[in-house]
Amino acid sequence: MIVANKNKIKDMAENLSDSGPGRSLWKDARMRFMQNKAATLSLFVLLVIVAFSFIGSHFAVWSYERIDWNAVGSAAKVGMPSIETGHYFGTDDLGRDIYSRVIQGTQISLMVGILGATVAVVVGTLYGATSGYLGGRTDQIMMRIVDILMSIPYMFVLILLLVVFGRSIIMLFVGIGLLSWLDMSRIVRGQTLNLKNKEFIEAAQAIGVSDYKIIMRHIVPNLLGIVAVYATLLVPGIILAESFISFLGLGVQEPLTSWGALIKEGSNTIMYDTEWQLLFPLAFFVVSLFCFYFIGDGLRDALDPKGR
Amino acid sequence: MFNYIIKRIGIAIPTLLILIVVTFYLMHAAPGGPFTSERPLPAQVLANIEAKYGLDQPVWRQMINYSWGVVTEFDFGPSYKYHDRTVNEIIAQGFPITLKYGFWSFIVAIGVGIPLGAIAAIRKNTWIDYFAVGVSIGAQVLPNFVMAPLLIIVFTLWLGWLPGGGWHGGDWEYLVMPVIALSTSYMASIARITRSSMLEVLNANYIRTARAKGLPTKTIFFRHVFKPSLLPVISYLGPAFVGLITGSVVIDMIFSTGGMGYFFVNAAFNRDYAVMMGITILVGSLTILFSLIADLLYAWVDPKIRY
Amino acid sequence: MSLLEVNNLQVQFETTDGIVSAVNNVSFSLEEGKILAIVGESGSGKSQTVFAMMGLLDQNGHATGSVKFEDQEILNLSISELNLIRSEKIAIIFQDPMTSLNPYMKVSAQMAEVLIHHKGLSKTDAIKQSISMLDAVQIPDARNLIRMYPHEFSGGMRQRVMIAMSLLCHPKLLIADEPTTALDVTVQAQIMHLLSDIQKEFGTSIILITHDLGVVAGNSDETLVMYGGQVMEIATTELIYASPTHPYTQGLMSAVPRLDDNAVKLKTIQGNPPDAMLDPVGCPFSPRCKFSKDICSTHTPELLETGENKHFRACHVAFKELL
Ligand SMILES: Nc1ncnc2c1ncn2[C@@H]1O[C@H](COP(=O)(O)OP(=O)(O)O)[C@@H](O)[C@H]1O
Ligand code: SF4
Ligand SMILES: [Mg+2]
Numbered sequence: 001m002i003v004a005n006k007n008k009i010k011d012m013a014e015n016l017s018d019s020g021p022g023r024s025l026w027k028d029a030r031m032r033f034m035q036n037k038a039a040t041l042s043l044f045v046l047l048v049i050v051a052f053s054f055i056g057s058h059f060a061v062w063s064y065e066r067i068d069w070n071a072v073g074s075a076a077k078v079g080m081p082s083i084e085t086g087h088y089f090g091t092d093d094l095g096r097d098i099y100s101r102v103i104q105g106t107q108i109s110l111m112v113g114i115l116g117a118t119v120a121v122v123v124g125t126l127y128g129a130t131s132g133y134l135g136g137r138t139d140q141i142m143m144r145i146v147d148i149l150m151s152i153p154y155m156f157v158l159i160l161l162l163v164v165f166g167r168s169i170i171m172l173f174v175g176i177g178l179l180s181w182l183d184m185s186r187i188v189r190g191q192t193l194n195l196k197n198k199e200f201i202e203a204a205q206a207i208g209v210s211d212y213k214i215i216m217r218h219i220v221p222n223l224l225g226i227v228a229v230y231a232t233l234l235v236p237g238i239i240l241a242e243s244f245i246s247f248l249g250l251g252v253q254e255p256l257t258s259w260g261a262l263i264k265e266g267s268n269t270i271m272y273d274t275e276w277q278l279l280f281p282l283a284f285f286v287v288s289l290f291c292f293y294f295i296g297d298g299l300r301d302a303l304d305p306k307g308r
Numbered sequence: 309m310f311n312y313i314i315k316r317i318g319i320a321i322p323t324l325l326i327l328i329v330v331t332f333y334l335m336h337a338a339p340g341g342p343f344t345s346e347r348p349l350p351a352q353v354l355a356n357i358e359a360k361y362g363l364d365q366p367v368w369r370q371m372i373n374y375s376w377g378v379v380t381e382f383d384f385g386p387s388y389k390y391h392d393r394t395v396n397e398i399i400a401q402g403f404p405i406t407l408k409y410g411f412w413s414f415i416v417a418i419g420v421g422i423p424l425g426a427i428a429a430i431r432k433n434t435w436i437d438y439f440a441v442g443v444s445i446g447a448q449v450l451p452n453f454v455m456a457p458l459l460i461i462v463f464t465l466w467l468g469w470l471p472g473g474g475w476h477g478g479d480w481e482y483l484v485m486p487v488i489a490l491s492t493s494y495m496a497s498i499a500r501i502t503r504s505s506m507l508e509v510l511n512a513n514y515i516r517t518a519r520a521k522g523l524p525t526k527t528i529f530f531r532h533v534f535k536p537s538l539l540p541v542i543s544y545l546g547p548a549f550v551g552l553i554t555g556s557v558v559i560d561m562i563f564s565t566g567g568m569g570y571f572f573v574n575a576a577f578n579r580d581y582a583v584m585m586g587i588t589i590l591v592g593s594l595t596i597l598f599s600l601i602a603d604l605l606y607a608w609v610d611p612k613i614r615y
Numbered sequence: 616m617s618l619l620e621v622n623n624l625q626v627q628f629e630t631t632d633g634i635v636s637a638v639n640n641v642s643f644s645l646e647e648g649k650i651l652a653i654v655g656e657s658g659s660g661k662s663q664t665v666f667a668m669m670g671l672l673d674q675n676g677h678a679t680g681s682v683k684f685e686d687q688e689i690l691n692l693s694i695s696e697l698n699l700i701r702s703e704k705i706a707i708i709f710q711d712p713m714t715s716l717n718p719y720m721k722v723s724a725q726m727a728e729v730l731i732h733h734k735g736l737s738k739t740d741a742i743k744q745s746i747s748m749l750d751a752v753q754i755p756d757a758r759n760l761i762r763m764y765p766h767e768f769s770g771g772m773r774q775r776v777m778i779a780m781s782l783l784c785h786p787k788l789l790i791a792d793e794p795t796t797a798l799d800v801t802v803q804a805q806i807m808h809l810l811s812d813i814q815k816e817f818g819t820s821i822i823l824i825t826h827d828l829g830v831v832a833g834n835s836d837e838t839l840v841m842y843g844g845q846v847m848e849i850a851t852t853e854l855i856y857a858s859p860t861h862p863y864t865q866g867l868m869s870a871v872p873r874l875d876d877n878a879v880k881l882k883t884i885q886g887n888p889p890d891a892m893l894d895p896v897g898c899p900f901s902p903r904c905k906f907s908k909d910i911c912s913t914h915t916p917e918l919l920e921t922g923e924n925k926h927f928r929a930c931h932v933a934f935k936e937l938l
Contacts, residue, residue, distance in 0.1 A: 148323040151546065151599045155554040156572070156588040157331070163576050163584065164334055240451055247453045247558060248573055260453070267457030267562065271465060271472070278457055289449040432674075513714040516671055521729050521780075522701030525694060531728065536719050610719065611764040 029225075032302040039298020042291035049288055053106040056099075064100035065255065081276050090276040093269060101257055102281050108252055109239050109259040109285070112173045116238035119177025121231050124184025129219045131185065132192030133211065143189065146182050154179040155244065162250050172251055176241045184230055188223055195222055229299045236292035243285065259285040312607050320596050327592040328378060332371045335581040384586030389578050395586035398571050403590075406556045406567035408478045413491035413552055421495040422541065425502025429510065429537075430529075440499055447496030452555040456489040456562040473564040486559045494548045501544055506537040535609055542606045546599035553591055616686060617644040618820050619668075619788060624680040624690075626663045626672065626844075637663040639844045640680075642918070645837075647787070650814060650821040652831040652852065654867065655841035661824045662710075664841070665790045669705060670697045684788070703733050706781035710793040712773035716765040722776055723761040729783045748779040752809060771802035778809065782817070789813070790822045795830065807834050828867050832856055837925075840864045843899025846918050850926040860921065860934040863900045898931065906932050 034040055057063075081090040081098075089098035131142035161175045195201060195218075204214050243260025245251035252258040259281050266278030358364050362373060377383040384395035428440035450458075463485060464472035476482050509515060510533060518532045557569030564570075568587055575583035607613040626638035638660040645651045653661045667678035670692065682690040689700060709715040717725055726748070727741035736744065742761065749757035752775045765773055774794060781789060791810060795803035811834055814821055823835055831838055831852055838855045840848045840863060848861040859865045898904070901911040908931060916929040928934070 144319070147319060148326060151323055151592075151596050152327055153550045153554060153588070153591050153595050155550075155557075156584075156591055157334075159572070159576055160331060160334055160584055160588060163579060163581075164337060236449075244451070244453060244554075244558065248561065248576075250573075250576055263453060263457070267453075267460075270457055270461055275461060278461075282454060282458075286449045286454065290445075293445070293448060511673075513709060513711060514717040517709065517715045517777075518717070519671055520669060520701055520707045521732075522698040522703060523728065523732055524698060527728070527732070532717055532720070536717075612718065612766055 029299075029302040033298050036298040036301060038294045039302075042294035042298070046288060046291040046295065049106065049284065049291070050110065053103055053110065056103045064097065064104045064257075067094065067096060080274075081280075089280040090274070092265060092277050093272075093274070098262075098277060098280055101262060102284055105257045105259050105262045105281060106284055106288075108169070108256060109242060110288075112169065112176070112242045112252075112258065113235040113239040116173035116177040116180065116242070117231050117234040119174060120180040120184055120234055120238070121227055123178065124181035125188050125220060125223060125227055126215075127181065128185035128188025129192050129215050129223065132189035133196060133215050133219055135193075135196070139189070143186070146185055150182050155241070158241075158245065159248070159250055162245070167250060167253055169252060169256070172242060172245065173238070176238050176245075180234060180238060180241070184227075184234070187226060187230060191223055191226055192219055195219055225303050229296060229303060232292060232299055233296035236289045236296075239285075239289065239292075309607065312613065313604065316600055316603055320600050323596050324593055325375070327596075328375050328589055329371065331585050331588050332374060333367075335585055336367055336370075378589060384589070385582055387580055388582045389575070389580040395583050398583055399568065399586060399590060402560075402566065402568035402571045405475060405478065405565055406553070406560075406569065409483055409486045409490065409559065409565065409567070410552055410556055412483060412487045413494070414549070416487055416491040417494040417498055417548065417552075418541075420491075421498030422502050422538070424495075425499035426506055426534075426537070428499070428503045429506035432507065437503075440503065444496035444500040444503075447493045451493050452489050453558045453562070455492050456485070456558065459485045459489055460562070473562070475565045482563075482565075486563050486565055489562075490552060490555050490559050494551055498541055498544065498548070501540050502537060505540040506533065509533050509537045512536075539606060539610060542602055542609065545602040545605075546595070549598045549602075550595050553594070618647045618685065619645040620681075620683040621664075621668070622681040622683075624664060624667060624678065624682060626660070626667045626676060626678050628673070629675045629677070637676075637844050638667065638678075639915075640918075641841070641844075641846050643839050643846070643849060645788070645820055645822065647820055648814070648818050649837065650811075650823055650835040652835035652838045653822060653824045653841055654828055654831055654838060655826060655847075656867075657826050659841045660844035661826075661841055662792050663844075665707065665792060665822060665824065669701060669707060669790075670694070671707075702729055702781070702786065703784045704786050705788045705790065706784070706786040707790040707792060708774070708777045708781050708794055711797045712770060712777050713765065713797070715777060716773060718765055721762055721764055722768075726761070726776075726780050726783060729780060733784050745779070745783065748783055749776070751782075752776075752779045752813075754779070770798050771805060774798060774802075774806055775809065778806075778813070782813065782819075785817060786819065788820045788822065790824070792824045793826065794823075796826070803830070810834070828870070840867065845899055845915070846927070846929060847900070848926075848928045849918075850923075850928075854923070854926060860926075860937070861928045861930050862904050862906050862932070862937060865937070866903075898929070906937060908932065 089102060091097055092101070127142065127146075131139045158175050158179055162171055165171050201214060201218055204218055209217075239259070242251055242258060243263065246258045246260030247264045249261075249264065252261050262281035263278065263285065266274075266281060269277055355364070362370055365373075374385060377385060382396070384399070387393050387395055387398060424440050424443070428437040431437050460472045463470045470481055470485055472485075474482055515528065515532055518528045523531075556567055557572055559565055560567045560569035561573060568591075571583060572587045574580070575587070621644065622642045624638055624641040625636070628635040628637060641660075641664055643651070653664065655661050663672065663676070666672050667676070668682045668684075668689065672678060678690055680690065681688060684700065684705065689697070692700075716722070723742050723745065726745035727736075727738055730736045730741035730744055731738065734741075746757045746761055749761060754760060754772060754775050760768070760772075765776070768776060774797075778794075789810075794810070795806050798806065807830065810821060810823070813819055821835075823831070825831060828838075835852045838850060838852045839846060840855070840861065842863050847863045848855070848859070850860075855864060856868075859868050897912040897914060898907075898916050901907045904911065910931050914931070916931045918927050918929040920927050921934065
């Protein structure tokens, strides 16, 4: 799921490397991004969703833990979405308020997505920068390892990890993050190879700055543009992975919930005429992912004017 | 070409071994042995069982025995939960099912994705292009676990056309929804990749040469445009294969198709490490084999790779 | 009757920033068996001029005006009509022989398809003729090399393959768009030799495009100097060399190393060439021209015949005043 954007990213990596990270690049990029209507609208919608996940609970009549005993077992008859009962999005079969649970699920899914992307970005950037900077045999071996890891079906390994080390949110985003850095490292490596021959790096080498410092002070900061774009595209990928696992029941555990878990619960009960249990969380999931992809595409186009 | 094949196989074999070793050690890193989580067994019984499964030997010994069994005889050992069944028997039951709907999903993803992307590229900025782009963006946010319940709502609950689950030997009514749910997002990705790579090829200098040679448009498309446009699609086949086989887990859950995914999730809930490991290694080997084939296909199309 | 007559050719592109005029009111003619050089800095519209003639513009491009080949109007013909002319009567070779040959097809297949399509030859015959054409452009061991892929050839050899491929149907006009720009200096000379040999042997007319006036000398009969999508000056090559009358041509000339200059005293023209302009007003060279007057930036100079026969220049300032 994450790989779908690989080709685009590669193109961009190539183009960004020619233009080099000048300061005006960012200003131009912001302007171009603002001109992209789909991307700007997506950013706005996403901010609304994030804001909703924080303040939405103030408007909730039912907290996510409280059970509406009326609705237990008869959600199809009394648990439908309604303003009067205070269940804006309806209830599930256990009498829990979907509105509150969607808010909770949104928070958790976004959090896992962002933290997981952070793990992947940090690991991928350091690995790729090191490999590209050191070059030679080390580079070959490090990249061969990436090749090898890439051809492993990571979802199965992740589930194995979750079963072995117990199912927790931390394990979830660390696991997903640790398995999603591979593309990132390749892109960063390519970019680093380009940077390596620039004068300021050679100057630093000439005056004897250590490799570690060069990587941290000169290489990594210059990779920011590409990392930013890739990170935006990584977040929805990780949310997808998290939702997939939670859908299987192996991810986020009760009483916590996430989009994937809610979609699973909703889809388990579709034959009882309670579609709202599926459709509300599903709408949040779909719309947010849409926004992330459009923002990522917008950023990419903004940073890579040649691509249009 | 021969050297390339050898080199490529030289990567595949260590990958497989690493996969086996890693999963094996993972399993042994699990807190408690495979039998401790159940009702406490008398020490003597436990010792007997562990001896039976070879668990009393040092880990490295066990690993070598296990790897040897896998590599030489494709023997994944016994299940730890269903004491009367081997992992191989479980796989033999689920794998053919996964294979059947997986195969059709693959065919649909390629057979619809490539033409859709190609038409969109040729008719750039027409309604068919917008349609194709719309479909492929939409499908990106409709992964299998979203598609599947939506399909059931529409085709089973509203229209009543198709059964909402089951397998029945893979009759077509039981095959349609799993295949659509599984293939949609990969079909869309393939369409998108085909479109963008074909647009790039259409802009390439050698296509201008072909036009300057006075060849008819059809000839140019089939002789000069088509093959190079497929290269990025070929690179995507490996990841798509991984995605499909991963998605099969969801398909088995929602449609009760009884494929390998069903046994994998069951094993995950039961902590049946032997089954999980067996399936992971099998899936991993298939993936490695498949990406090997995809790479060779790539080299066959692109002469620059072969040397 | 000229072989080729171009009148008021104009090429425009639709872009997100608006309409871009890449070629403006270009007119020239070419006699049978002659070589015309089109010279100008990169971006001055040389390629788009000839692409327009052959219907090879990008999708967002549009050409107006008139291009007559053997008295037949060929501008904006349908693709099937164009395909009767392309390769059979007018052939073209491009600047970068690596990317202009299909990297995924063997040379044999790329050459043979021309003959199979235009001449209806069988595959074996087509390959046989292709081999003899490769021999004619002095590719050694053509019989075996023809089975190779383009990336297995050196740059100069690739361009020879391109040339051989363009000559397969014995076209009347060969357009060479910067055929040597991507090549080493030594190879450049060989390719230029080859082209003039071809002109003599087959009697092919040639349009030779280059950004290097140095290539033009001795390799062409007439020279057309282009800048900013417009014709600055047309004259016989001798005249252009002996006494360039246009400020831009003079600038180009002083950038060419000459045998009679003892020191390597290369002057370059100050400033950068313009990108195709959104709104061409005035003389395109005026921002860089040291003779520029007020009128230059408001009125486009017309291409007018000077006293001498077939010598045209577009400049508001008379030649005498430039001395
Ligand atoms: N597809 C296109 N869209 C917009 N502008 C184009 C396109 N193709 C060429 N141009 C513009 O046409 C101008 C002339 O290009 P060209 O004829 O290729 O110059 P050259 O003299 O170097 O051959 C360039 O400035 C370029 O920006
Ligand atoms: S018209 Fe004016 S600006 Fe243009 S070349 Fe002549 S003097 Fe210079
Ligand atoms: Mg050009």
